Amino acid sequence: MHDLDDIDRKIISALQSDGRLSILALSEIVSLSASPCARRVRLLEEAGVISGYVAVVDQAKVGLPISVFASIKLERQREEELDRFSQAVCRWPEVVDCFLMTGQRDYLLRVVVKDLEAYERFLKDKLTRLDGVASIESSFALGHVKRSNMLPIVADGRRA
Incomplete structure (x- = not known):
């Protein structure tokens, strides 16, 4: 560090x-x-x-206005299944964020696509074909309230 x-x-x-x-x-x-x-x-x-x-690119202005948050539960949480899932997700350009989670679901993905049909193709052609996926829960973002790439770095107890 x-x-x-x-x-x-x-x-x-x-x-x-x-x-x-x-x-x-x-x-x-x-x-x-x-x-x-x-x-x-x-x-x-x-x-x-x-x-x-x-x-930083405006996703809507480049024709990708839809953000979908997909919660993924794997059949097993063994290291080889986790690694296989992570490697697959890293190859998919639609997945712009992927987090390994605690709680009821194993992964949370943010998937960016041009429309609902593109998300359906992503689900059918990629996500559901991956071995070890037990369930997928998708939530569609209705609006974007805040986005920041800035970490809250502080100097002298104040915002730097």
Whole structure:
């Protein structure tokens, strides 16, 4: 685990808001000169604290307006079944999030598709054909209230 100080936390917070910040702009935000700021960013990347940079895309504007949350129960929760399910899910581009869960269900998936027919095809062609799936419960999102890629990183007891 990387020990984060207040400057690291400010860097992370600023880059979560805008991953395209130049080192110069970032250094001004965190009150550090450019060279030490660049070194800290590189160290955060090497430590895996910053694991990558992405563009956040509006799913509706690219023709994928439907989000479905699928709760999956496996027949058995043995390691080989869990691994088989996880490997399959990682190959399916429709699945944008997958969580191994506690409680009544084993996995929670967020599946993004263009319409109901596309979700039906995903179910029939992929999910229901996977050995070891005991049950699937699907819930369709009616609206999107909040989405954030920003973790609540705090510096000095305040939002960085």
